[in-house]
Amino acid sequence: MGLTVQQLKAKTAEWLLLKVKYPLEYRLSRQRLPELSHQKKIILTLLPGHDNLGDHAIAYASYCFLKKHFPAYNIIEVDMKEIYRLARPLKRSRHPEDIVCMIGGGNMGDLYRYEEWTRQFIIKTFKSYPMIQLPATVHFTETKRGKREERRAIHTYSQHPRLLLMARDQTTYEWMKQHFPDQDVWKQPDMVLSLDESSKDETRKGVLLCLREDQEAYLTKEERQQLQQHIQETYDQVGLITTTIGKRVDRTTRLEELTSLWTELKQAQVVVTDRLHGMIFCAITHTPCVVLRSFDHKVMEGFEWVAHLPFMTLLKEPNEAAVKEAVHQLMKTSGQKGEEAG
Template sequence: MSIHSWKINLAEWLLLKVKYPSQFVMGTNRIQAAAHKKKIILTLLPSHDNLGDHAIAYASKAFIEREYPEFDVIEVDMKDIYKSAKALMRLRHPEDMVFMIGGGNMGDLYRYEEWTRRFVIKAFRDYKIVQLPATSHFSDTKKGRKELKRAKKIYNAHPDLLLMARDETTYQFMKRHFTDKPVLKQPDMVLYLDKSEHRAEREGVYICLREDQESALGEEHRHRLKDALAGEFGDIKSFTTTIGRRVDRTSREEELESLWSKLQGAEAVVTDRLHGMIFCALTGTPCVVIRSFDHKVMEGYDWLKSIPAMKLIEHPEPEMVTAAVKDLLTKGTHDSGFPRDQYFKGLRNKISGEGK
């Protein structure tokens, strides 16, 4: 591989180096253990505090281990792929592949993550690369258009890149801009899991609302909503999918199981987080869904709208949300009802190009 294929924009390189100061320290013991074996390199794994992204990583690994049992899985965190790429290529098996976890970081909103994705696509040019289900958002700004132009150049240059969209808007966007690449529409990988078997005594209404750049609610609106719920249902318990402490591969499952266990004890949940909604689907928890600033939650709900205990509120005035919670509490809990086999059975064949 030419050294030129490793080049990225200088500004991107410097900012990535500041964000990930340890990325240039080589360490290959774990990689060398898989030498001469067929490997799937699972990368873009998070090490931050967002349990939604960690659930995607957890589910992606579960999918690969079950569907590709003859392959070893090499997990590489987003911050570590820079130091591991050359070592992985030196120990390459002809059938090795790269899978990048999905999520909502394709675009200019989370540029470090997007730049790392481009690095992987450029560095592993001779590998089949699979981008698992993602949401794309390139803003209609000078910066957004510039980032999209770079992304198109890099994505379209790869000879064997498969893209998956987890919503219709992203699917159409990928088809329009990455014209030579196969594109599949698939649900978020977390929906590959099933955590509804455990039955717990349910008590209380829970709330999980964003307070960041992806929220469609202002601070005053959030307070009015919380006050209305408390006035109707008493003490409202809060949870968050961003837990305020770093999570890695060693603590990922424990943190996720703790949150899923909490949701299994909730009578109902109100959330504007995509994975707050998805976690409710996994655990069979009644859920009132509020839109976020873009299409991510609205179109994520499209995969789940057949679930009886799932209700979307597009214009979340407090009285509408409390009425929706009342309605779900009256109906009670149900099994998840998500048709996993319909979407994930045969996905390996689709990835290989054998399925439709």
């Protein structure tokens, strides 16, 4: 198991040989970079610019964690595309105690090559900085391209002399330990699990479905449609939500979008999802959740961090009957009654 938040804070500080002294906060602007050379900074980068709220939640949680536990540092957020433009100005404005942190997530591998190549650009460009890869999942496909990309990644990571790697699942942890025996590797939960967005004031009704429709989906399109139809025939109030909202989100709009989604979750009696952050959002909002496996190890191993919560149920081999029974049991266990038709 991973460390507690307080243990993680202490161990990270020890790893960096740093001490916190006074609070400061700045937002990044190109004009301010020269003055930042006099102040120590945590450059939080690899931030997303797309529509996946799971990744934006990771970025937000990472920022909150660092701001809270390392108040002596300016937290400088740099989007994934901005890092190419701002890498040199940031290096010219370096303070001796600067640190680079890359947000975690599920884009370590060959499925999302732009994100992986950007990670490697950061590792190469800031090779002389202490660097932390926050909790991530790795997945390189068993293809010729996947093997090539894996070799490239291993070579790049191994060239950094002060890179701390954090894995958010056992498979990734074992991969990191195997390929980087001389580097520090920790196993830690997804950063979003450091948040608490629960509320006792919400009135909960109905079922929400939050299912993948992309390359990471375990269910086929036909299976998703059948499951949706089955749930709609069983319960009076059924809604559909997604963590990919179809419009660009950045660090200035992410909290508004996240709060809107979390509020919707807190109004549901039960959520059915095969998304890792669908599951994690339910955990931090205390929403009963039926978790379906994804195509890889990410969801099933990620469930390890929330398995102790009585309102979370994992289905390793989901089918209509199993989902219906799991939803019914969660409603009954939590003392909430679903509005079943007929």
